[in-house]
Every structure is written in structure tokens, then in C-alpha cells.
Amino acid sequence: MKPSLLLLTCLLLAACNAPRGEPPTTTSSPTAPAPTRTATLLPAPTPTATLTFTPLPTFTPTDTFTPTPTLTPSVTPTPTFAFPTFKVVMQAHCRYGPAKAFLHAGDLYPGDTGVVWGRYHLSNWLYVRLDKLTYPCWVAPSVVEVTGNITTLRYREYSLPGPSALYNPPASVAATRSGDQVTITWNSVYMTVDDDRGYQLDLFVCQNGAYLWWPVSFPDQYATTYTVTDQAGCAEPSSGRIATVEKHGYTNWIGIPWPPP
Known part of the structure; x- marks a missing residue:
């Protein structure tokens, strides 16, 4: 074995068997104190007006409108017209028209009574209703005695019975x-x-x-x-x-x- 390789091996073995020392102590640098937070006083919130619930007045139903009944004007009574009356003073005829020429309608006798209903504008005959007859007719004023004012009476037209179904008018007039x-x-x-x-x-x-x-x-x-x-x-x-x-x-x-x- 080469002397250099042997030396390297010996150094490695020595290193492995060397005693473990204490871990190095880390020296902390003094830490600056954390800045102190200064509480900033915020202005007190202005209290918001609390909406107070005001109950609405309870709806009281108004009285149902009852229409006032329309007053119907009462009829003012009209004074009853007082027709003149008459009494027959002479026997004669009551006729269908206001002259002697007209057809006989009834007999008049002294003492007969009735009411005068009208007069004629072309003669002085009177339109009357005898108490004893159911229909009116015409009389000459000379045969009756009238009580009342005949000038208040209106003029009347005469109405003749007919036309006849039995006979014809004259021809060749x-x-x-x-x-x-x-x-x-x-x-x-x-x-x-x-x-x-x-x-x-x-x-x-x-x-x-x-x-x-x-x-x-x-x-x-x-x-x-x-x-x-x-x-x-x-x-x-x-x-x-x-x-x-x-x-x-x-x-x-x-x-x-x-x-x-």
C-alpha cells in the first residue's frame, strides 16, 4: 500500500472517533423591542337616530253614507172650480148642438136641475149636464135659470152622434x-x-x-x-x-x- 493512501485512511478513522462537542451556542443579537401600539381614540360614533315605530291610527270605518230621501213635493190641492148650476123654468128640448136646428137629445121640464159645463162662441146656448141624464147636451139660455157666472166657462165645440150607418148624405147638391x-x-x-x-x-x-x-x-x-x-x-x-x-x-x-x- 502506498504511504499516501495509508495516511489518508488513518486521518479518516481519527476523525470518526473524535469526541462530539456541544453544539455551538448561538449568540442572539439583542432584539429590538417591538414597537408599542398606541391606541388612537376614534371619535365616539354619533348615535344614529333610532327609528321609533309610531303605530298608525287604527282606521275607523266611517259611517256608510245613507242617501237622504229626496223629498217629493206634495201636490198643492187646486181649488175645485165651481161650475154654475141651473134650473129649468120652461118645458123645452136639450139638443146635440148649440142651436134649435140640431137633433133632439132629451126633454126639459120645469124644475129639472143640472150643471153648466160650457158655452158656444157662435151662439148663446149652454153646454149642460142634467142631473137626470147620463150625457151632456145643449140648452137655450131662455129656458133655464142659471146660478153662477157663465163668463168664466170656456167655449166648447159640439159633437154630433153618427155617422149614420143606415142612410146616405143627400146627392146632387x-x-x-x-x-x-x-x-x-x-x-x-x-x-x-x-x-x-x-x-x-x-x-x-x-x-x-x-x-x-x-x-x-x-x-x-x-x-x-x-x-x-x-x-x-x-x-x-x-x-x-x-x-x-x-x-x-x-x-x-x-x-x-x-x-x-
Whole structure:
């Protein structure tokens, strides 16, 4: 063995058997003290206003609206109109129209009573309701005694029974003039003796400047002509009409072709 290799081996063995010393003591360098934290006083927090719960007022239901009933105006009583009354003082006829020419409607006897309902603007006849009859009719003022003011009564129109279903109006109605005289003609209408009440003319004529209502009746079917005075000088034209009359009422009216003056 080479002397150098032997020496190296001896050194290694010596090193392995050398005693272990104490671990080296680490000398600590003095440690600077940790800095002391200085407490910084923060400003005290401003207390936040606490929301106080205020209970809402309990809803008290209002009273249900009850509509006030509408007051219905009461009807003011109208004073009852006091119609004039009458008493018959002379035996006569009550008629269906306001003149003597009209058909008979009822008998009047002294002492009969009733109420006056109206009057006519073209004559002085009165529209009455007799206590003994169920229908009104017309009377001449000369045969009754009236209690009350007839001028407060309104004018009424007359209404005739009919038209008749049994008979026809006159045919071939004509009128001719001679000066201020107008003659009206017509054909006869046959009626039984019991039914026969003739004819009625309803005329408007001018006499002495006055325009007159001129009703005329005939007693039976055999009268077929009539002459009346009719002059010039009135604002309204003269005219006329004719009807057959039987005991139940009137036929339809037929116009008269009136000749001018």
C-alpha cells in the first residue's frame, strides 16, 4: 500500500472517533423591542337616530253614507172650480148642438136641475149636464135659470152622434145665386117614417156686413130646397154643408158648392 493512501485512511478513522462537542451556542443579537401600539381614540360614533315605530291610527270605518230621501213635493190641492148650476123654468128640448136646428137629445121640464159645463162662441146656448141624464147636451139660455157666472166657462165645440150607418148624405147638391139670394137644392133621401128627421144645413153667410153662422133644419125627407140671403162685404167667404138626419144621428157632411157674390 502506498504511504499516501495509508495516511489518508488513518486521518479518516481519527476523525470518526473524535469526541462530539456541544453544539455551538448561538449568540442572539439583542432584539429590538417591538414597537408599542398606541391606541388612537376614534371619535365616539354619533348615535344614529333610532327609528321609533309610531303605530298608525287604527282606521275607523266611517259611517256608510245613507242617501237622504229626496223629498217629493206634495201636490198643492187646486181649488175645485165651481161650475154654475141651473134650473129649468120652461118645458123645452136639450139638443146635440148649440142651436134649435140640431137633433133632439132629451126633454126639459120645469124644475129639472143640472150643471153648466160650457158655452158656444157662435151662439148663446149652454153646454149642460142634467142631473137626470147620463150625457151632456145643449140648452137655450131662455129656458133655464142659471146660478153662477157663465163668463168664466170656456167655449166648447159640439159633437154630433153618427155617422149614420143606415142612410146616405143627400146627392146632387147644388147652389145658384140671384143677386143676394142663394138657393140650395139636393135630392131626397128615403128614410122610414120612424127614422126620418129630414136634413140639416150648416151655413156661413154674409148679411149687412156681418159674417153669420146659419144652421137650418128640415122636418122630413121631402124638403129639398132652401133659399138664404148672402151678400158681399165680409172678409170671410160664405160656405155651407148638408147632412141627412135620422133619429139615431147624422150622416157625413157634404159640402155645398157656394156661388160667389
